[in-house]
Amino acid sequence: MSFFELDGLTKRFGGLVAVDALSMSVDRGEIVGLIGPNGSGKSTVFNCTMGRYTVSDGSIHFDGREITDAKTHEVVEHGLARVSQESNPIDAMSVGANIKLFTLPNSVTSLRGGASEKEIFRYAARLDLENKLHEQPDELPHADVRRLEVAKALATEPELLLLDEPFAGMNQQEIDGLVEKFEELRDEGVTMIVVDHNMGGLMRLVDRVVVIHNGTKIAAGDPEEIAENEQVRRAYLGSSEAM
């Protein structure tokens, strides 16, 4: 079994089938891109994986363990972390406190555990946030808020990172910077699944691409192949999105 495996994953919302018997796998150390037009079910896949939605059918396995019905915190404890599409910082707490929260152990008796100030500084520095530790999230520019989301996810020391539109709202320079960070992470052994609309950033980063449309996989392969793939082009053009 591979490191991360979706087997016939299905998610229904009443009559609507958002994800339809989707199967895919990711090996350790890979960066896989998950692309598809709006509404194709990409975020739903992430939500099911992270335990935010209950799975209607099929299974999800991570590192040999089944996590289909696991709760969010359990999934994170197993070693997955997600950077959401919508940033979700804790506005009442500083940047440093936000990161610190994500290092805390899930134990009611641990009163002083978690990362040290030095470690928090390092988590922040990885995303160039080390000078903003005392600022509040709502004072940060958009790109920094996104970086904080990544820093928080990294603070849980994940083995698999789900990135949902990490480049959203960033300019080219910021995207390039973030792509570099992700490549560094890959070198450190973090496996990643990336969802994004920005093909430029994504295609450079990933080893392989999976394309989904209307909840099902319609193509898979390396970035160059997918860029040429007729079916994929039609799926995007059909939903008035240009590749």
Place this chain on the structure above:
Amino acid sequence: MSSDTQTGGPLESVADGYNDRFGHLFGELNGPQFALLIGSLAVLLVAPVWTSLLGVGGLLRTLALASIWAILAMAWDIQSGYTGYISFGHAVLSGGAAYTTAMLVAHVNPDLPFLVTAPISVLAALVIGLVIAVPSLRLRGPYFSLVTFVAGLIFYQLTYAFSGYTGGELGQRVGRIEFELAGAQVTTFDPVTRYYVMLVPMLVIAVALLYVARSNVGMILIAIRENEEAVAAAGIDTTKFKIWSFVLSSIPMGVGGVLLAHFYGTVNPLNFLLVDRSIEIIAMAVVGGMSSILGPIGGAFLVIVLREEVLGVFGVTGRWVALWTVVLLVLVFARDGLFRKLWHVLGDWGRIDGGDDE
């Protein structure tokens, strides 16, 4: 923001000394804030002396009562103030402990010593707390509050329905607190001893809850209040922590209930389970400043002193009208709490130079 204005140079040094040693445990203070805390502590510790010097012996009784309510208010705060799951029936916990003591004495053995009835009663409060918390904490905010409110109403009615056991409207008598400590007999017959029997637990609980509140557990509880989803994404089981906050709350509530029972000498529905009592606890915490542990202490003392000493001019019932009106005004105009406002004022008043130890 840098300025060389320092008020009270030696005061600041003492505060810094405290900060160095305890700051990372309890949070840092500046000079005036430190003075407020130490001053208040000193005043409370020697109250029997100055109340008798000033000839206001009745005030000692009021301060003892206020200490008990401070326990209840702090206990409410660590759960409701910190997690944001506001409980409107918290008197069930202290009332449950009080009634346990009363029923043990009335139906099991009138000679049961305090050191036996007290722990059992606190345990009862913990059990009641878990019974209420475990099923209800998965409900969203307003629904959770509703369940706790209704739980309070149910318990109140049950004391009348089972008046054979509970003594109904008149309630049941409990004796004084009496136990041996280091060879000496401690009894609440003596007003000074009684005062310390109420004050010391309050101080101990305050230190304990402050420690927890300023620790990672406190941070998690606050984060749950602010953004529960993000906390789950941090790999933390929020339900477990919410239940834990109930545990941390129920135990002091039990202690407070036991002390209150022995203070009044009688346990009845009016003084222990009426919805007004739950609201009083909340009012004290909110008036002082929710989610701070210290705020509720200030709020409790303010409300009790007002109620017992000041507002009596309006008459036995009129004082309640006056009290609730004061509470309402604070809710509308100072919803973050009066003590919190004071704390911030003191914080601004003290050292303002740009921190050099960061």
Place this chain on the structure above:
Amino acid sequence: MLGAIGSFLVTGAMISAIYALIAIGFTMIFGVGGVLNLAHGGLIMLGAYGFLVVTSSSTVEFLTIPPIAGLAVAIAVGAVASYGLYVGLVEYIEDNPVITFLATLVVALILAELAVVAFSSSPRGLVNLAPGSSGGSLGIRVTNIEIVAFVVSWVAIGLLWYYVTRTDEGRSILATSMSQRGAQLTGVDLPSIKARTWLIAGGLAGLAGVFIGTLQQTSPVMWLDPLALAFIIVVIGGIGSIKGSIVAAYLIGYLETLTVTLLGSGFRGTFSLVVLVIVLLVMPQGLYGREWVHE
């Protein structure tokens, strides 16, 4: 035996109508403004005491009017007090649900204590609008005041239903309850709608106060039981749903009548409260949720 069942059915129906009256005002305010008005019971109490003041010669000697007119006074007192409560207090704090919850509860406590100051804590009886009883020939025990309460309650509910479904003003209340944002976008004046809703809810509460005060007791503690009842009914019926409130009111009304018949009046409220807790834990959205059921 038949007479007992008949009495049970009739009494249940009577009391349920009043309960519906209590619950509808409460659910309207929550539906429109998202506010749990814990002073609702207090408004009921104001209605009862208002009626007492103007109809009983024991309070203000020269000011004694016929009970029917007293009914109008009660409605007016409830409506004005409720409206005042909204524009004088709640409007400024409704952004914070916890503070609003607390503040309305404190207002209820203030009203209760004021009632003690003004009227003492002893329970009072109200001048009976319709003394005597009927139905003896059918073997059913029902008092005339119960019949009057039943009829008047349903008339009030009917008038309300007409108002919110057939008049523009009323429909804007309905619309706002379904979607505050949507209603705002179509140009309705939100504060004025809320104020109007509170006015109506207060009037209904005042009316209910007279009946409760007559059929049970008028006392400074009478604000709590109807409030708990309103909660129970509204949660079971679904917050914001008038139809749900009526259905749930009848469920609870009959459940309570059954409990009182079988177990005695000591357990009157308790069973319903237990039902509420069970519903909250099992089915918090209630019977009808937030959807309005169209005719």
